[in-house]
Amino acid sequence: MDEKDWEAMQVLYEEKNISRASERLYISQPALTYRLKNLEKEVGTKLFFKTKKGIELTAEGIYLSQYAEEMITKLQNTKDYLQNMQQEIRGTIRLGVSSNFAQYKLPPLLKEFLTTHPNVQFSVNTGWSADVMGLLNSSEVHLGILRGDYNWTGSKTLLQTEQLFLISKKEVDLEKVPELPFINYKTDSSLKDIISSWWHNRYIEPPMITMETDRQETCKEMVKNDLGIAILPEICLRPSDELYKYPLFYENGEPVTRDTWLMYNQDFLKLSTVRTFIDFLNDHPSF
Numbered sequence: 001m002d003e004k005d006w007e008a009m010q011v012l013y014e015e016k017n018i019s020r021a022s023e024r025l026y027i028s029q030p031a032l033t034y035r036l037k038n039l040e041k042e043v044g045t046k047l048f049f050k051t052k053k054g055i056e057l058t059a060e061g062i063y064l065s066q067y068a069e070e071m072i073t074k075l076q077n078t079k080d081y082l083q084n085m086q087q088e089i090r091g092t093i094r095l096g097v098s099s100n101f102a103q104y105k106l107p108p109l110l111k112e113f114l115t116t117h118p119n120v121q122f123s124v125n126t127g128w129s130a131d132v133m134g135l136l137n138s139s140e141v142h143l144g145i146l147r148g149d150y151n152w153t154g155s156k157t158l159l160q161t162e163q164l165f166l167i168s169k170k171e172v173d174l175e176k177v178p179e180l181p182f183i184n185y186k187t188d189s190s191l192k193d194i195i196s197s198w199w200h201n202r203y204i205e206p207p208m209i210t211m212e213t214d215r216q217e218t219c220k221e222m223v224k225n226d227l228g229i230a231i232l233p234e235i236c237l238r239p240s241d242e243l244y245k246y247p248l249f250y251e252n253g254e255p256v257t258r259d260t261w262l263m264y265n266q267d268f269l270k271l272s273t274v275r276t277f278i279d280f281l282n283d284h285p286s287f
Contacts (some may be wrong), residue, residue: 006068013065017054090119096135148190169226181228
């Protein structure tokens with residue numbers, strides 16, 4: 001078995017479909033099938049079988065795919081440490097980043113870092129913070145940038161704290177907010193909990209939700225067109241939005257905030273590229 005066999009088994013296990021797996025591997029279906037058949041001959045057992053929905057792996061195939069995942073991780077770690085042995089800062093930093101941070105904050109940070117470290121490459125996975133936690137726990141990324149509070153046994157550094165805002169196209173009376181059309185959006189559970197906690201602290205009535213959107217940016221556009229009010233974190237707001245923005249406070253006067261954290265496993269500090277990028281982030285606390 002070689003690295004391409006490992007990748008084929010790992011992707012096949014995830015996709016359960018030869019067509020989708022070949023697309024992810026950037027090879028033709030016949031080429032992938034040929035490689036898998038040769039692999040079956042090499043190990044001397046059947047690894048998968050066809051079903052109406054695609055394919056299923058045998059017990060041997062599942063075991064081999066798990067072995068392949070371990071070998072890919074070990075190979076990547078070996079490459080990381082070999083590159084780290086060189087004096088020059090070079091290599092690939094694997095990041096898992098909350099979608100909002102990736103959209104609004106990460107691009108200029110990476111651009112500035114690469115001006116002084118041009119031989120560093122980044123592999124970036126974005127998604128909800130819960131997804132980033134999964135990448136951290138499986139060591140698929142060196143560093144995770146998450147929003148909200150999550151349990152983590154490794155190193156954890158607070159990058160920034162931001163306030164939440166109620167936004168509206170027109171001026172509103174905060175005492176009458178439950179009477180106004182409210183626009184909701186899909187987000188991770190940590191932000192939902194913060195918003196719900198503030199609402200129940202301030203109002204008896206539930207919000208009058210009149211619209212559900214898939215993204216915060218879509219929600220903001222609806223508010224800009226005077227279709228309702230919404231609650232968004234500060235990271236999403238710009239002066240050019242031309243909206244009324246009301247910072248949220250609990251009844252005791254405490255601001256409603258959300259934290260952004262940098263998380264990583266201490267073992268990755270052995271990599272000079274990772275250490276250098278962590279130092280860079282710590283030198284840019286306000287972004």
